[in-house]
Amino acid sequence: MALPPPVRIENLSFRYRSRTDFAIHNINLTVDEPQIVLIAGASGCGKTTLARCINGLIPRSYKGELSGKIYLQGQDIAGLPLARISQLVGTVLQDPERQILGSIVMNEVAFGLENLGLSRDEIRRRVDEALERLKIAHLRDRQTHYLSGGEKQKVALAGVLAMKPSILLLDEPLASLDPASAQEALEVIRGLADEGMTVLMVEHRVEDVLRVRPERVLFMKEGEIQYDGDPQHLVERVDYREVKLPAPMIMELAIKDPPPPPLNILPGVNGGSVPLVEFKDVVFGYESGPEVLHGINLQIRRGDVIAVLGPNGAGKTTLVKHAIGLLKPKRGQVLINGRDTHQLSVAEIASTLGYVFQSPSHMLFAPTVYDELAFGPTNLKHPEEEIRKEVSQAIEIVNLQGYEKTPPLSMSFGQQKRVSIAAILAMRSRILVMDEPTAGQDYKNYMNFMNSILGMPGFEAILFITHDLDMAVIYANRVLLVNDGQVVADGKPAEVLSDLERLRQCRLLPTSLLETNLQYYPRTQQFFRAEALTHVLASGN
Amino acid sequence: MLVTWRYKPRKSLIQSFDPRAWIIFFACYIACTVLFWDLRYLLVLFAMAMVVVFTSGIRFSEMRRAWLFIGGFVVFFSFLTFLTGRGGIELYTEEHLITRWEAGFTLLGWRPTLTVTAEKTMYAVSMLVRVFSLASMTILIPYSLNPAHYGIIFKGLGLPDKVAYGMDLTMRFIPSFGRDFMLTRDAQRARGYELEKLSGGLVAQVRKLAPLIVPVTIHAIVSSEDIIDAMDLRAFGVGPRTWLEELHYRTRDRLLIGFGVVMLLTSIALSLFGMGKFWVPQFLLQLAAAG
CATH class of the missing domain: 3.40.50.300 (P-loop containing nucleotide triphosphate hydrolases)
Structure with a gap:
């Protein structure tokens, strides 16, 4: 039988x-x-x-x-x-x-x-x-x-x-x-x-x-x-x-559609290089545990869109938590606008630097999405009229229009994640830091909100932790590779991501989008998303 | 996901016994302590607790937070009892005044007065020693029990599989709750929320705690549902379960249990004979009489 x-x-x-x-x-x-x-x-x-x-x-x-x-x-x-x-x-x-x-x-x-x-x-x-x-x-x-x-x-x-x-x-x-x-x-x-x-x-x-x-x-x-x-x-x-x-598949399909609008990254910033956040020889370890960060030196400058890449457990989250003062270095200094985080409260730093946590469930509490989003700006004592504008713009960016009166706690995980991002966007900090913003999101949604966030006026620098190499290829203008509590590479995406051996050491694998971009880099001199690359190549011929 | 207490294997008196034997001894110890109010008896029990604490191999820095919290709590309430004279009335009927202090001012016609009596003083001291002994023995447990043994300890004490595993989860719930609280506090601080700057009346203050209380509570509920699903998805409760970890009583464990039981029976017998009741030393009564 x-x-x-x-x-x-x-x-x-x-x-x-x-x-x-x-x-x-x-x-x-x-x-x-x-x-x-x-x-x-x-x-x-x-x-x-x-x-x-x-x-x-x-x-x-x-x-x-x-x-x-x-x-x-x-x-x-x-x-x-x-x-x-x-x-x-x-x-x-x-x-x-x-x-x-x-x-x-x-x-x-x-x-x-x-x-x-x-x-x-x-x-x-x-x-x-x-x-x-x-x-x-x-x-x-x-x-x-x-x-x-x-x-x-x-x-x-x-x-x-x-x-x-x-x-x-x-x-x-x-x-x-x-x-x-x-x-x-x-x-x-x-x-x-x-x-x-x-x-x-x-x-x-x-x-x-x-x-x-x-x-x-x-x-x-x-x-x-x-x-x-x-x-x-x-x-x-x-x-x-x-x-x-895979990128070749997208290219094959996208060539039939009109080219996507070009990305407008950090539109409010012209010219950079002023250090907004500075790590000086930062050493850190949790209480009686071993050292997690070993002498980090790093500057986040105006105009930076930084992708932080590295294997699980490399110390990426520990590193960025120092930027908002949730963790203070055991040795060395972290300076925000020239001031040592040892002398600043987290709430004080929050007005300069917005931090989106990995898990939304640890922060959502308000009866409605509107109240949730107004919480941060209210704490920062923004005027009421301003808050209304900030909230509605943040809602638009994460594509949650019509949900203003919905209780965030009744929403799906993906929606909650977007609420948690919007809650920080509404604070209008000058620097935005996101820990795995795309985790638990579907592709279409995260591509959309990444486009919108990067194109938002008002940010002077953005830093995000991700496992998705393509996020770095598409959005970043600077890539930090973190491995074993150290910054092992820091530079332009084309420089850092072209060293495939080093990527492998950091447990990153080249994606089809990266490979395709590297293949055409001598011609394009820039990284593109697959939809755009296919049109760039077509117009070049 | 549940986290565990900060256990690590240590060379210590407490960890040299089978954890079940220790739990039985611990239960006997608690029962003995609550039977007595006589400071002399309590000091013997307190000395036992101190021996266990000092041989536990746990550094003070590891337990600092627990000690500060519980110690602060115990001292505060003992002192409050001493000031107000509340409590202890069921233990003594007569008080011998040692000294009396009256404030040089009145508040709405009431003059704050502190009367120090021999009984009140002894009650506060006995209470302090009693609660401190219990707290000392209890604080050590989470640091000394291997989290991998939680379930089998309760199973080994005769509880059914489901209840034993439930106890295992419960033991880990408290540190997990603490971890969630810290994560939530950090997330809200990153949104400009400052717990230190709460203002307004009591109701307003409680309302302002919502950003902490709501996520922590919801998280606890959601996680418990997740735990149930995760258990079901791995065949929990289909039949009698094997417990991978095994515990075996050795002679020293049997001796410890025997010692605990004898100690308890002796204590019960003593208290039935009316011993170990509230005691006020002679010199305090003399001091009162002199005053």
């Missing part, structure tokens, strides 16, 4: 209890044999909802109206408890912070196996196997909360792999990984599929996933599957503005 298909979905529709429209509608999907299936689409397309239906969180944790059938390995999962479904399908969530339970890596990876009641020897063997497989055996006895984002994601994956599910469901697993870690994770996933595991991967970074040759790609839009086929023909059906495609 033939084995049942690993995944069969029939006429699946779901509407969240609080919404009037269906998040997914009439989905039919059969995965007959072990393979990698990439599920791509912009945020709100229903891809995460589909994933939640498959792993059983819908309808068990998320309530609403569900119809249709899901069979995993031939079993109808409708009546099964979540814990049973979890033995069929292993889920890795986007944010490992929300998934890790154990306090020590060993216990974390063992958690599922302990629940299955396996023998201790079997558990130890499987834990070691999973850790070896992901090349993180050295983390075995470490405490989980001291791990970097990328290490946490690998530990979360190990915890799921150890349970040996026949189906692996990954919901944007690359979001918190540096490019090299992402590539390693993808290669492991490829290996698992080759060994007979069915992998369903929800991801909008299509370019990265295409590198590991998924057998099948689904493109979702407005709750429906728009494309279901091989990766080669995806280009014919997908909107290059909605998901991140």
